[in-house]
Amino acid sequence: MSKIINRRDFFKLLGGGVVAASAGLVACSGKDGQTTASQQEGEKGKMTFRTSPNTGDRVSLLGYGMMRLPVVGGGTERDHPDAAIDQEMVNKQVDYAIEHGVNYFDTSPAYCQGRSEEATGIALHRHPRDKYFVATKMSNFSPATWPRKESMEMFENSLKYLQVDYIDYLLLHAIGGSGMDEFNTRFMDNGILDWLVEQKEKGRIRNLGFSYHGAVSVFDQLLQWHDEGRYHWDFVQIELNYLDWNLANEINSSNTDAVYLYGELEKRGIPSVIMEPLLGGRLANVPDPIVAKLKARRPEDSVAAWAFRFAGTPEKVLTVLSGMTYMEHLVENIRTYSPLTPITPEEHEFLMDIAEDIFNLKTIPCNECNYCMPCPYGINIPAIFSHYNKCIKEDNMPTHRRSAEYNKQRRAFLVGYDRSVPRLRQADHCIGCGQCSPHCPQSIDIPQELHKVDVFVENLKRNGKIADVEA
Amino acid sequence: MLRKTRIILAIVSFVMVTLLFLDLTDTTRHLFGWMAKIQFLPALLAMNLLVVVGLLLLTLVFGRMYCSVICPLGVMQDVMARFNFKKNKYSYSKAKNVLRYVVLFFFIIALLAGLGSLVALLAPYSSFGRIANNLFRPLVELANNALASWAEQRGSYAFSSIDIWLRSLPTFIISAVTFVVLFVLAYRNGRTYCNTICPVGTFLSLFARFSWLRIKIDENECIKCGKCARSCKAACIDFKNYTVDYSRCVVCGNCIDKCDKKHAISYAPVRLVAKAKKTASEPVDQGRRSFLVASALATTAAVLAQEKKKVDGGLAKIEDKAIVERSTPITPPGSISASNMAKHCTACQLCVSACPNDVLRPSANLLTLMQPTMSYERGYCRPECNECSSVCPAGAIRPISLAVKSSTQIGHAVWVKKNCIPVVDGVECGNCERHCPVGAITMVQLDENDELSPMVPAVNESRCIGCGACENLCPARPFTAIYVEGHEVHKEV
Numbered sequence: 001m002s003k004i005i006n007r008r009d010f011f012k013l014l015g016g017g018v019v020a021a022s023a024g025l026v027a028c029s030g031k032d033g034q035t036t037a038s039q040q041e042g043e044k045g046k047m048t049f050r051t052s053p054n055t056g057d058r059v060s061l062l063g064y065g066m067m068r069l070p071v072v073g074g075g076t077e078r079d080h081p082d083a084a085i086d087q088e089m090v091n092k093q094v095d096y097a098i099e100h101g102v103n104y105f106d107t108s109p110a111y112c113q114g115r116s117e118e119a120t121g122i123a124l125h126r127h128p129r130d131k132y133f134v135a136t137k138m139s140n141f142s143p144a145t146w147p148r149k150e151s152m153e154m155f156e157n158s159l160k161y162l163q164v165d166y167i168d169y170l171l172l173h174a175i176g177g178s179g180m181d182e183f184n185t186r187f188m189d190n191g192i193l194d195w196l197v198e199q200k201e202k203g204r205i206r207n208l209g210f211s212y213h214g215a216v217s218v219f220d221q222l223l224q225w226h227d228e229g230r231y232h233w234d235f236v237q238i239e240l241n242y243l244d245w246n247l248a249n250e251i252n253s254s255n256t257d258a259v260y261l262y263g264e265l266e267k268r269g270i271p272s273v274i275m276e277p278l279l280g281g282r283l284a285n286v287p288d289p290i291v292a293k294l295k296a297r298r299p300e301d302s303v304a305a306w307a308f309r310f311a312g313t314p315e316k317v318l319t320v321l322s323g324m325t326y327m328e329h330l331v332e333n334i335r336t337y338s339p340l341t342p343i344t345p346e347e348h349e350f351l352m353d354i355a356e357d358i359f360n361l362k363t364i365p366c367n368e369c370n371y372c373m374p375c376p377y378g379i380n381i382p383a384i385f386s387h388y389n390k391c392i393k394e395d396n397m398p399t400h401r402r403s404a405e406y407n408k409q410r411r412a413f414l415v416g417y418d419r420s421v422p423r424l425r426q427a428d429h430c431i432g433c434g435q436c437s438p439h440c441p442q443s444i445d446i447p448q449e450l451h452k453v454d455v456f457v458e459n460l461k462r463n464g465k466i467a468d469v470e471a
Numbered sequence: 472m473l474r475k476t477r478i479i480l481a482i483v484s485f486v487m488v489t490l491l492f493l494d495l496t497d498t499t500r501h502l503f504g505w506m507a508k509i510q511f512l513p514a515l516l517a518m519n520l521l522v523v524v525g526l527l528l529l530t531l532v533f534g535r536m537y538c539s540v541i542c543p544l545g546v547m548q549d550v551m552a553r554f555n556f557k558k559n560k561y562s563y564s565k566a567k568n569v570l571r572y573v574v575l576f577f578f579i580i581a582l583l584a585g586l587g588s589l590v591a592l593l594a595p596y597s598s599f600g601r602i603a604n605n606l607f608r609p610l611v612e613l614a615n616n617a618l619a620s621w622a623e624q625r626g627s628y629a630f631s632s633i634d635i636w637l638r639s640l641p642t643f644i645i646s647a648v649t650f651v652v653l654f655v656l657a658y659r660n661g662r663t664y665c666n667t668i669c670p671v672g673t674f675l676s677l678f679a680r681f682s683w684l685r686i687k688i689d690e691n692e693c694i695k696c697g698k699c700a701r702s703c704k705a706a707c708i709d710f711k712n713y714t715v716d717y718s719r720c721v722v723c724g725n726c727i728d729k730c731d732k733k734h735a736i737s738y739a740p741v742r743l744v745a746k747a748k749k750t751a752s753e754p755v756d757q758g759r760r761s762f763l764v765a766s767a768l769a770t771t772a773a774v775l776a777q778e779k780k781k782v783d784g785g786l787a788k789i790e791d792k793a794i795v796e797r798s799t800p801i802t803p804p805g806s807i808s809a810s811n812m813a814k815h816c817t818a819c820q821l822c823v824s825a826c827p828n829d830v831l832r833p834s835a836n837l838l839t840l841m842q843p844t845m846s847y848e849r850g851y852c853r854p855e856c857n858e859c860s861s862v863c864p865a866g867a868i869r870p871i872s873l874a875v876k877s878s879t880q881i882g883h884a885v886w887v888k889k890n891c892i893p894v895v896d897g898v899e900c901g902n903c904e905r906h907c908p909v910g911a912i913t914m915v916q917l918d919e920n921d922e923l924s925p926m927v928p929a930v931n932e933s934r935c936i937g938c939g940a941c942e943n944l945c946p947a948r949p950f951t952a953i954y955v956e957g958h959e960v961h962k963e964v
Contacts, residue, residue, distance in 0.1 A: 424789045
């Protein structure tokens with residue numbers, strides 16, 4: 001499942017990028033008085049490419065995730081679900097991407113409320129077919145699409161919407177989840193995996209792979225089939241970033257460290273496609289002390305650039321996906337990979353320390369992908385987690401009642417909470433039905449985390465009175 | 472001098488009382504709460520003898536100074552009258568004694584009989600409270616919300632947005648009609664309401680007749696120009712006979728300022744005043760009854776467009792909770808019992824203004840009309856709050872500590888099986904149990920013989936305090952699966 005950083009996080013990333021860029025500007029204009037457009041824009045023809053061992057495809061290290069496309073009037077469909085996709089902007093950005101070497105475009109029948117493939121098709125169709133690789137998925141969001149006929153229809157529709165005769169990269173979408181049983185029901189019992197293999201033989205699919213989240217038993221099983229020659233995986237899409245490299249399992253015991261996943265693939269010579277290089281933007285939006293540490297090391301790089309460099313450094317990484325809603329996202333990311341400056345072993349150790357710092361923040365590992373939504377009882381899950389995390393990251397948590405800042409922080413938390421999440425969609429309305437949890441690619445026990453936030457808020461509300469009296 | 476002093480004092484007291492209703496924080500309520508407590512009728516109902524005796528003494532010394540300075544409704548009428556820019560807008564008229572004593576008589580009967588709604592309809596401070604709460608407060612809230620969105624854009628937490636909602640249509644209509652009628656009366660004839668309808672005014676007039684300080688016309692100095700009478704909003708100066716009706720005079724001092732011959736009219740101790748001739752009462756003026764009639768009619772009809780919720784497509788729609796029809800209304804902790812509430816409440820809406828959780832609203836029941844009642848669709852009676860009990864000037868909601876409140880049973884929760892989510896949707900819930908502040912709810916198997924049957928709430932009625940956390944947070948919409956039935960008499964658990 002392609003996990004792409006979302007708009008809000010990209011804003012944050014962008015903020016970092018702009019700061020970095022303008023810092024560069026100031027520094028340079030002091031030196032030679034020139035404008036530094038070239039410093040902000042990646043130079044054409046400098047993009048780093050990786051070659052697929054199966055088809056010899058020369059793939060750009062930056063892949064374009066088509067999950068958070070811009071909509072008319074600004075923002076993404078997540079903020080404005082009824083707004084139409086801003087096709088003109090999509091076209092413009094796709095043109096710019098291709099012009100600067102980006103040639104991998106990742107979509108899915110499920111993205112943008114099902115409108116992503118069509119928009120991607122319109123944008124890409126304006127370019128020669130040999131200028132781009134398109135990746136889409138056999139999705140599994142709704143059990144209604146699981147039977148054989150519906151699945152085949154899904155694939156045919158992908159070809160139709162993308163306006164192509166063949167798919168370059170086809171993925172079984174988000175396997176793992178709750179284990180082999182679900183995988184078997186979705187892809188094996190209806191024979192759809194075998195049918196896809198047939199399609200590959202017919203040339204309608206050039207590379208067949210899967211995207212993985214959750215139970216490692218499924219990952220291991222599928223690689224075992226690969227070893228046994230039962231199925232051949234041309235590529236696998238995994239979550240990889242410097243936080244998940246060693247700490248994914250420590251953050252959530254049902255997740256697996258990226259170092260293992262990547263290692264297993266590298267061992268077999270299977271190229272990795274990387275999702276979540278930024279963890280939904282969480283790695284671009286870190287507390288000030290961590291920003292300071294990163295900046296001290298490479299003052300002209302944005303915080304996000306570290307994460308992209310990390311994800312792109314392993315040699316067997318084919319491409320690193322990023323959902324780029326705005327042109328600025330593109331410009332910044334193209335710059336990072338034109339060309340890639342690999343992470344040195346020493347920098348790797350440094351990032352592992354940074355990861356430890358981030359881990360110790362105890363934020364809720366939500367990337368705001370919105371897969372859990374809509375909650376049938378109306379809770380705005382990502383917004384609640386986002387507000388909670390934001391207060392932690394800004395070091396603005398009202399945790400110490402005796403602290404001088406307590407009342408101010410308390411007000412900021414509660415007022416900010418009401419602003420970010422309407423009252424009826426707040427954590428106290430979570431009934432704990434648990435329908436959300438299976439959808440979470442990060443395997444967060446969502447009801448448990450919501451109840452944790454609820455208790456925190458409840459205590460905050462009750463303590464106000466006492467704190468006021470004490471003050 | 473008298474006029475200027477009166478105006479300054481009136482402005483100060485009016486601002487203080489008004490802030491009680493309009494301040495969206497609880498700052499001024501804590502600072503000026505006493506202003507509500509020195510209002511005559513609330514003090515009487517709270518059996519606050521000190522204040523009642525004090526006010527009567529004040530009247531015996533200064534005349535009806537209360538009506539000009541302390542009563543916010545009186546001051547508001549003076550403000551309204553200023554919109555009439557005509558120079559000589561008033562003239563002397565005889566007292567409408569039959570009307571005012573009849574109203575006072577019925578008012579006292581209603582008071583003794585515990586007819587709270589009639590009392591509330593006539594009481595001046597209550598009328599002002601309703602007008603402030605229903606008409607002025609939404610404007611302040613609107614301004615606040617504008618500031619809040621401005622603050623939000625600037626990343627400031629100085630202002631937070633609040634829900635603006637209609638708590639009770641009848642009360643709103645009564646307030647609006649009262650406001651319009653008062654405006655018309657004040658615009659045309661000054662203090663007509665105070666001297667014909669207002670029971671407090673009439674009651675104080677009984678004492679004001681004998682006030683020590685009073686307005687006096689010096690027959691030797693007076694040139695009978697009539698300016699004093701034309702500036703008298705109480706229409707109580709009969710300059711032709713050199714008399715002033717002290718039962719109606721609110722000691723505003725306008726006449727003294729207007730007098731061309733400065734010494735012809737003065738405010739002075741009684742022994743210097745020539746004996747005033749008593750005037751006979753006149754037949755009832757039918758037109759003056761419009762206020763009462765209009766108010767009574769106001770309870771019927773009129774529909775307001777329902778507020779529509781804007782819903783993000785990525786979010787499930789949330790239906791509004793239906794207001795539960797309770798067989799016994801819930802009264803706030805501190806009110807002791809429904810009858811205590813009925814006896815003391817003047818329906819001034821101060822508690823409704825103070826409630827930060829959108830729980831209190833005016834009752835629509837005819838017998839307790841406009842008195843506060845509780846409902847939990849928008850919030851619940853939170854454990855850290857006792858605002859209403861701290862503001863009530865009339866002893867209807869007595870001060871209650873948070874500790875006592877948390878063990879005061881004002882009602883008990885009732886489970887409605889047919890709405891309960893685990894039964895209907897077949898999913899786990901337990902949100903009521905999780906949020907019960909006193910642990911009165913336990914989740915139990917619906918069928919004790921079936922381990923797979925859903926877990927549903929069991930309420931321990933003896934522990935439940937009726938705060939409504941369960942009802943408010945119950946996910947069943949629009950019809951809640953757990954609701955609170957009120958208790959006539961509160962008790963400690």
